[in-house]
Structures are given as C-alpha cells and as structure tokens.
Amino acid sequence: MTVELRTLRAGDHGADVTVLQTRLTATGVPVARTGFYDPTTEAAVRQFQRSAGLVVDGIAGPRTQRALAGRSDPRALSQADIASAADQLGVEVAALQAVIEVESPQGGFLADGRVVILFERHVFWQRLVAARMDPTALNAPTAILSQQRGGYLGGAAEYMRLAQATALAHEPAMEACSWGRFQIMGYHAHALGYAGASSMAAAFAMGEAEHLRAFVRFVQADAELHKALRGRKWVAFARRYNGPTYADNLYDAKLARAYARHTAVAA
Numbered sequence: 001m002t003v004e005l006r007t008l009r010a011g012d013h014g015a016d017v018t019v020l021q022t023r024l025t026a027t028g029v030p031v032a033r034t035g036f037y038d039p040t041t042e043a044a045v046r047q048f049q050r051s052a053g054l055v056v057d058g059i060a061g062p063r064t065q066r067a068l069a070g071r072s073d074p075r076a077l078s079q080a081d082i083a084s085a086a087d088q089l090g091v092e093v094a095a096l097q098a099v100i101e102v103e104s105p106q107g108g109f110l111a112d113g114r115v116v117i118l119f120e121r122h123v124f125w126q127r128l129v130a131a132r133m134d135p136t137a138l139n140a141p142t143a144i145l146s147q148q149r150g151g152y153l154g155g156a157a158e159y160m161r162l163a164q165a166t167a168l169a170h171e172p173a174m175e176a177c178s179w180g181r182f183q184i185m186g187y188h189a190h191a192l193g194y195a196g197a198s199s200m201a202a203a204f205a206m207g208e209a210e211h212l213r214a215f216v217r218f219v220q221a222d223a224e225l226h227k228a229l230r231g232r233k234w235v236a237f238a239r240r241y242n243g244p245t246y247a248d249n250l251y252d253a254k255l256a257r258a259y260a261r262h263t264a265v266a267a
Contacts, residue, residue: 075207108181127172180211
C-alpha cells in the first residue's frame with residue numbers, strides 16, 4: 001500500500017517537521033531541528049528545491065519530501081518549466097506559481113503513479129447527449145451518471161468511477177474527467193491540440209510538464225482569462241477558471257495571498 005506524505009508548510013509543527021529539518025541538514029542545507037516550520041525552514045526548503053530542480057515554492061509537499069529521501073520523480077514539474085511557461089504567457093513567474101500552488105498543491109499524480117482525476121457525473125450526462133446517446137437508456141447508477149453534481153469519492157477511488165463510466169461509453173467518460181495538475185476537463189482536448197480526451201490522458205501520463213503546456217494553451221485560448229492572469233486580477237481569474245462558485249472556496253483570496261508570498265520571496 002502506497003502512503004501519501006503529508007504536505008508541510010509555514011506554520012506547521014511536530015515530528016514530521018523535525019524529520020524534514022533532519023533530512024534538509026543531511027543533504028547539505030543545515031537548519032535547526034526545532035520541530036517548527038519557521039521562516040528559516042521555509043528558506044532551507046526553497047534552497048533545496050532550487051538545487052534539485054524542483055518547483056521553488058517553500059512548501060514541502062510529497063514531491064519535495066521524496067526528493068529529500070533520494071527518490072526523485074522524473075515526471076515532476078520543474079522551476080525551469082514554470083519560467084518557460086510564464087514567458088510564453090507573458091506573466092510574472094510569481095503569478096503562475098500562485099495558480100499552481102492554489103490549483104494543484106498535491107501535484108498532478110497520485111501516490112500510485114496515476115494522473116490525478118476527478119470524474120464529473122453531470123458532465124458525463126452532457127457528453128453523452130453531445131455524442132447523441134440517450135443517458136437514460138444506459139441504466140447507470142447515479143454515482144456515475146446524473147444531471148446533478150456530486151458522487152465524488154476522491155483520490156484513487158475516482159478511477160473506479162471512471163472505469164464504470166468507460167465501460168458504458170469510453171470517450172464521453174474520458175471527456176467527463178478533469179485531468180492533471182490544472183484540472184483540465186477532457187472535453188477541451190480537441191481545442192488544446194489533442195486527438196481526443198484519451199490522447200490527452202495518455203500525454204498527461206508522461207509528466208507534469210505536459211500538464212503545464214496544456215494549461216498554457218488553455219489560457220492562451222481564452223482572452224479574458226489571459227488578461228486576468230497578466231493583470232493579476234484574481235477575482236476575474238478565479239471566476240473565469242473556477243466558475244461562478246469560486247468565492248465559496250475563496251479561490252481569489254488564496255491566489256492573492258500566494259502571489260504576495262511568492263513576490264516577497266523573489267524581491
């Protein structure tokens with residue numbers, strides 16, 4: 001059984017933080033073993049991430065912790081990937097890092113190596129209709145097919161829902177999933193240059209750099225979204241990217257705070 005590591009960040013404390021500090025010191029980034037994720041520890045994490053070619057965000061997520069333990073992931077997003085994407089979009093690196101931090105703090109892959117997904121049963125209904133299929137004729141359980149949102153199990157269990165759906169209608173089911181670090185819906189695949197949702201899923205399995213390339217194309221295709229990101233208009237960006245319920249999860253406030261933090265570190 002694969003155990004997902006707990007993400008550690010500024011303000012955390014306890015034995016996990018002490019282990020993190022011990023491993024940082026062992027890799028040549030000395031930091032006191034206080035058990036508190038203080039500014040010194042955050043700076044040490046950033047230093048290690050920079051030296052390891054990881055995303056430099058000061059957050060010790062599963063990817064950073066595995067790298068500290070000598071288990072690097074070649075599929076991981078790198079700081080160089082982010083810098084290149086920011087240049088293509090004409091946005092600040094700190095702005096793009098804020099989006100990455102808020103939208104995908106756990107990364108684009110599950111602990112078992114599969115791409116992170118979320119199956120949307122109401123979108124499955126819509127995609128079946130778009131494919132000129134009658135959803136009511138499938139006699140599918142409401143857990144995977146409904147006109148209402150919901151039924152989520154989260155994590156690896158989403159693949160069980162997807163498997164049930166693909167057995168009924170493969171491509172519409174793949175289109176009804178959000179995929180990877182940026183939670184891009186499969187029905188956007190053609191617009192983003194993929195042959196279909198299945199092809200996009202296969203490409204995403206190769207690594208997070210592909211997730212980011214798809215996100216860049218997604219933003220470039222939406223003038224209002226692109227403008228909001230360039231101008232760091234977080235309310236407008238969150239409304240456009242997360243939908244009308246963005247405020248329920250405080251996406252705009254989280255983006256603003258993350259951007260401020262990344263900007264302060266870069267200054």
